[in-house]
Amino acid sequence: MSNSRKDNAAVKVLKKVFGTQNDRILKKYxxxxxxxxxxxxxFKDFTDEQLLSKANELxxxxxxxxxxxxxxxxxxxxxxxxxxxxxxxKHYDVQLIGGLILNDxxxxxxxxxxGKTLVATLPVVLRAFTGHQVHVVTVNDYxxxxxxxxxxxxxxxxxxxxxxxxxxxxxxxxxxxxACNIVYGTNSEFAFDxxxxxxxxxxxxxxxxxxxxxLIDEVDSILIDEARTPLIISGASDVDSQEVALMKxxxxxxxxxxxxxxxxxxxxxxxxxxxxxxxxxxxxxxxxKGYEKFEQLLLExxxxxxxxxxxxxxxxYMVKSMETAIRAKYLYExxxxxxxxxxxxxxINSSTGRVEEGRRWSEGLHQAIExxxxxxxxxxxxxxxxTSLQNFFRQxxxxxxxxxxxxxxxxxxxxxxxxxxVVVPSNKPVQRQDKxxxxxxxxxxxxxxxxxDVIEIHKTGRPxxxxxxxxxxxxxxxxxxxxxxxxxxxxxxxxxxxxxxxIAQAGERNAITVSTNMAGRGTDILLGGNFEAxxxxxxxVDEEEIKKVxxxxxxxxxxxxSIGGLHVVGTSRNESRRVDLQLRGRAGRQGDPGSxxxxxxxxxxxxxxxxxxSTINWMRAAGFGDDDELSHPLLDRAIVKAxxxxxxxxxxxxxxxLKYDDIINKQRLQMFAIRQEWLxxxxxxxFNPDECVERVKGIVASAVYALVDKYLPSNNDYTWDVDSLxxxxxxxxxxxxxxxxxxxxxxxxxSIKEELLQLVYARFEETLNELNMLHNARAxxxxxxxxxxxxxDSYWFEQIELLDDLREGIHLRGYAQKxxxxxxxxxxxxxxxxxxxxxxxxxxxxxFSSIYGSINHQKRVIEHMRQIEMQEQIExxxxxxxxxxxx
Numbered sequence: 006m007s008n009s010r011k012d013n014a015a016v017k018v019l020k021k022v023f024g025t026q027n028d029r030i031l032k033k034y035x036x037x038x039x040x041x042x043x044x045x046x047x048f049k050d051f052t053d054e055q056l057l058s059k060a061n062e063l064x065x066x067x068x069x070x071x072x073x074x075x076x077x078x079x080x081x082x083x084x085x086x087x088x089x090x091x092x093x094x095k096h097y098d099v100q101l102i103g104g105l106i107l108n109d110x111x112x113x114x115x116x117x118x119x120g121k122t123l124v125a126t127l128p129v130v131l132r133a134f135t136g137h138q139v140h141v142v143t144v145n146d147y148x149x150x151x152x153x154x155x156x157x158x159x160x161x162x163x164x165x166x167x168x169x170x171x172x173x174x175x176x177x178x179x180x181x182x183x184a185c186n187i188v189y190g191t192n193s194e195f196a197f198d199x200x201x202x203x204x205x206x207x208x209x210x211x212x213x214x215x216x217x218x219x220l221i222d223e224v225d226s227i228l229i230d231e232a233r234t235p236l237i238i239s240g241a242s243d244v245d246s247q248e249v250a251l252m253k254x255x256x257x258x259x260x261x262x263x264x265x266x267x268x269x270x271x272x273x274x275x276x277x278x279x280x281x282x283x284x285x286x287x288x289x290x291x292x293x294k295g296y297e298k299f300e301q302l303l304l305e306x307x308x309x310x311x312x313x314x315x316x317x318x319x320x321x322y323m324v325k326s327m328e329t330a331i332r333a334k335y336l337y338e339x340x341x342x343x344x345x346x347x348x349x350x351x352x353i354n355s356s357t358g359r360v361e362e363g364r365r366w367s368e369g370l371h372q373a374i375e376x377x378x379x380x381x382x383x384x385x386x387x388x389x390x391x392t393s394l395q396n397f398f399r400q401x402x403x404x405x406x407x408x409x410x411x412x413x414x415x416x417x418x419x420x421x422x423x424x425x426x427v428v429v430p431s432n433k434p435v436q437r438q439d440k441x442x443x444x445x446x447x448x449x450x451x452x453x454x455x456x457x458d459v460i461e462i463h464k465t466g467r468p469x470x471x472x473x474x475x476x477x478x479x480x481x482x483x484x485x486x487x488x489x490x491x492x493x494x495x496x497x498x499x500x501x502x503x504x505x506x507x508i509a510q511a512g513e514r515n516a517i518t519v520s521t522n523m524a525g526r527g528t529d530i531l532l533g534g535n536f537e538a539x540x541x542x543x544x545x546v547d548e549e550e551i552k553k554v555x556x557x558x559x560x561x562x563x564x565x566x567s568i569g570g571l572h573v574v575g576t577s578r579n580e581s582r583r584v585d586l587q588l589r590g591r592a593g594r595q596g597d598p599g600s601x602x603x604x605x606x607x608x609x610x611x612x613x614x615x616x617x618x619s620t621i622n623w624m625r626a627a628g629f630g631d632d633d634e635l636s637h638p639l640l641d642r643a644i645v646k647a648x649x650x651x652x653x654x655x656x657x658x659x660x661x662x663l664k665y666d667d668i669i670n671k672q673r674l675q676m677f678a679i680r681q682e683w684l685x686x687x688x689x690x691x692f693n694p695d696e697c698v699e700r701v702k703g704i705v706a707s708a709v710y711a712l713v714d715k716y717l718p719s720n721n722d723y724t725w726d727v728d729s730l731x732x733x734x735x736x737x738x739x740x741x742x743x744x745x746x747x748x749x750x751x752x753x754x755x756s757i758k759e760e761l762l763q764l765v766y767a768r769f770e771e772t773l774n775e776l777n778m779l780h781n782a783r784a785x786x787x788x789x790x791x792x793x794x795x796x797x798d799s800y801w802f803e804q805i806e807l808l809d810d811l812r813e814g815i816h817l818r819g820y821a822q823k824x825x826x827x828x829x830x831x832x833x834x835x836x837x838x839x840x841x842x843x844x845x846x847x848x849x850x851x852x853f854s855s856i857y858g859s860i861n862h863q864k865r866v867i868e869h870m871r872q873i874e875m876q877e878q879i880e881x882x883x884x885x886x887x888x889x890x891x892x
Contacts, residue, residue, distance in 0.1 A: 044082035060163040080131045091158035107405040112426040114411040118594025121407045133186045137217035141189045153189040170194040180212045196236045196397045200390040203677045216401040224406025238390040246382040252330035253376040289331040333373035340477040358521025393666040410586040437593025438600040444635040451606040468516040471574040472588040493517035509538035533562030570598035577609045580651040615647035708849040
């Protein structure tokens, strides 16, 4: 027996004796379940007034003792009673376990239909009792609003306020939402509000409180699938539409070849084409041949005038522009990566299949695709604030998550977020039949088999959900079904606004729903249809009529169960096993019957990107034809291997991106903290203006030292530029030019710095005293704040661009046998030091000019008022003289 088999046998024995880690975690909650049950008996007959009184009592207890654990089981029991009284739903034991897992800051994996919306109320109420605000994060606005409203009666019965964020709300509309105890919203709404908070010009325009506890629904979708997408607030920058159009035209002249693996420079040079395409990462790189062709084309179009001009600093960006145009042409497809709608390019989220309204690709890609599709080319985005989802959520004191499929990503949840994934047992055993994959050589045969099977199952009356991997494939399947005479609904990025209504009735008899795989996630497919949605759609208000509708839907649900429940079709295997499990999990909710069937062809995108061609060749050599259904253990292993490779690549990319963002995030948090301190100046009760002045003087001192070091470098007196230093002091700071005199007197560098500093301080205090006298208040404090915030913003926006440019080109350092990440870290530190020096210098210079400007303005105002007053006195005197003359 091999060592690995011995190890596996040993693991099995240990699991039988001690149980799995998951079993052990679940077991520790048994004692708490007993405590909750005991408190439930104590609270179950409470009136509304007693419920609220008990809730207030628990809040007061936490405020006094500060222990969440001390009030946890009583709070959960109180939630149980509130749920039963206000919603007609009492939390099951497995839901209580889910709530305990979430309160511990972990991921609770719960199957579809297990009531995750109700489970969320347990840790949410408990955390809200601490007095901190709680955020509940969902995948779309519809679910945020639905869940907040459906759970509102429970929350309000316990004295807690709740609201939900929506896209496109203005600041003033968001303010009352963030005044609530509990806020529901999407990850992007919370993250963008965090960024808006940190670019707000004044404290009065900040409305999001501290990040305390976030409960994330569909946590794998948000923290894994969305993790590669940075969150960016942008301002428009200049765009050369003619240059973008030229690059699109030049892309037609380039030959390309697909490169299977991520390329290094040596591998690229071995490609016999002008450019290497890497579909897995959607990147393109020019080869040596490509560089030569590009240079020649630019010469022909008059963009450059000599050979070698392309490689000068002001033109090297054009190589990236050319590669971007090639990426747009060959690696981004209409109806898969984006839609062309109303003359605009709209991005399709590859994880959810939804259109991401308002989002644009950065670094020129969006413009390149606009040029490709012949729509108006709009300005590129200039980043003024950004973060990654990983680093945004890691700011929270605690986060927790719910999903139906988290176990496959357990390592990443632990590694990145410090959360364990705990699988919660189903309230009822799963009865779904998951059938063996049907495998074919080519897509045409696969689609034919799907159609035949759907027609056969449709004859039984069972509802069918067909999950596709893109908008394009959903359209293709729809066309096939339409030609065969089948009636069906389509749910994809093109009609996502109908998502909830389509999914609500996807469990009806004879219903066929064609959907992108992730569409409708978060909404249960109820067998027989959703009677609540039906009542709302038909505006039924009569109680008797509602009872009849409810009874009819219940009978229909039982009938659908009797004929086999929902059947799920997967038109291909996804790049992630987790997405397959999510699609499968749409059937068989809460112990309902159901079935699932996946169809695979060896020319599917997943298979082609990860070795499908060699498998096709092997199968053809074995005598299989295009019309054959294939069956072989090697094929099953090939699919598993392809998914594992793809998941590994995705995980590695997320990990790599996070390493770079971690470096940026240290600077981001430091800058945000400095900015917030200055914004809050004079807003706190313990504010001391003298301390603020001393802080400013420290900044001035740093600027003086840096100024001397710049013009009088201590290691080389031959390069001293005394005249320029004296000129700067006189012109920019209005300080007497004394450096030349000090040098003539034999002062060394350190002595020059100290003398100069005392002179600058004296001028600084003189002007401040004059300013405050004129304004009759501490006007200098508000001036410091205004100047510093503007200076910080200006340089931080510039720093973001510098770091983006550094990261974009850092891989080239690898060709010189250097570690790109280490090089990026060193470069980022150097940029940060330079930025801080520039901020100190610019703040000092701007402050002096602002003070003088304010003083002169105030003097002009005073002089103007004095002249008005004198004119009035003259007129009054003249009036008096005229009156005397009359008398």
